[in-house]
């Protein structure tokens with residue numbers, strides 16, 4: 165097979181194009197893999213030819229000796245605060261030294277803003293280097309100035325070649341390194357354009373390896389597009405220790421950051437921020453903002469207590485049920501799983517005797533929050549029922565619970581904590597699964613424990 169070889173400082177290396185589906189290799193790029201016929205799967209790759217060349221990244225390589233798990237000395241890794249308690253919590257109580265953190269999100273959602281604010285705060289405690297590949301030094305500096313940040317100790321670099329970035333970082337020896345963004349960084353070893361899957365993967369591998377060797381923490385910024393058309397940061401998820409994603413849309417004021425992977429903390433932990441003219445501000449009581457608290461009770465609205473990561477949170481689920489003129493009535497969800505809605509409506513028909521086959525059903529979670537847990541089931545069903553009957557639920561009612569296919573209400577995790585959260589925000593009544601009923605009564609709170617869907621419906 166003919167492979168192209170180039171000489172560079174790191175030694176001789178060759179590049180091939182390998183198929184990400186079947187692994188077969190080709191000398192030239194093509195739209196379709198000649199072996200398996202998959203489209204758009206050929207990715208440029210480096211093959212190291214001799215052992216003399218610089219070793220290629222190959223995951224974490226420790227000492228190669230077998231030992232007993234209890235014999236490994238465990239040292240708690242030092243953590244440093246980013247200055248945002250919301251961000252610290254999502255990271256798992258601060259930024260761990262030598263960790264690699266990927267921050268993903270749509271363009272314009274606030275990744276650069278969050279990082280310049282965090283870096284300014286971090287620079288008061290550790291050395292920091294902010295590498296910008298997207299904005300000019302003037303733009304970054306102007307933004308820091310406009311946000312009124314104490315950024316006199318922040319070191320800046322405008323560079324996109326990964327070897328040069330690492331050479332300079334080696335001189336500066338920062339405690340925290342920011343790469344904004346990984347899509348602009350490239351290595352000379354590959355010919356593909358910056359932002360392509362192979363460039364993103366290879367550059368990130370160098371950076372992550374540097375972080376592990378030097379003990380520097382790195383933040384990698386990555387853009388994701390809705391279609392995932394651009395070489396998204398998804399290919400990096402397995403390389404880094406922590407993956408944070410910005411949720412919600414750029415048009416709303418609130419920004420939710422969720423940990424989707426974390427080697428040093430809980431996943432699904434969320435941090436809530438408010439985008440203001442002075443940058444991002446943390447919201448420490450998110451329960452207060454995702455609930456619209458209508459003056460008068462309105463139909464189709466139900467407050468539920470969700471638990472994201474380690475914190476319970478009140479969110480509002482809204483439903484609209486209207487007569488359908490379509491052969492296939494619509495089941496539309498925003499912030500929830502659509503299939504789950506279809507399943508719940510089937511359970512309601514079979515075990516509650518209420519059919520919505522001639523109705524369009526729309527369900528939305530207020531504030532751009534995404535609910536992935538099954539504890540939302542009860543709220544979804546009750547809001548749909550409330551809308552269909554145009555009957556409002558009381559203002560001071562909160563619910564949670566999973567619904568099984570047999571029409572039973574199943575318990576969810578951390579019921580006590582959820583009930584307490586509702587009581588704390590002034591709710592007077594909760595409908596909860598029987599198994600989540602607290603052993604002792606809570607003052608000022610009526611707990612309605614239900615075991616079957618019909619019992620919950622009767623409460624309406």
Ligand code: TYD
Nearest residue numbers: 271272273274275276277439440441442443
């Ligand atoms: P930015 O951090 O540049 O987004 P990203 O790096 O994720 O692409 O955020 C840009 C958006 O944030 C832009 O639409 C304007 C808004 N913004 C504010 O509303 N207030 C501010 O103080 C700043 C700095 C940005």
Ligand code: MG
Nearest residue numbers: 275276298344
């Ligand atoms: Mg940016």
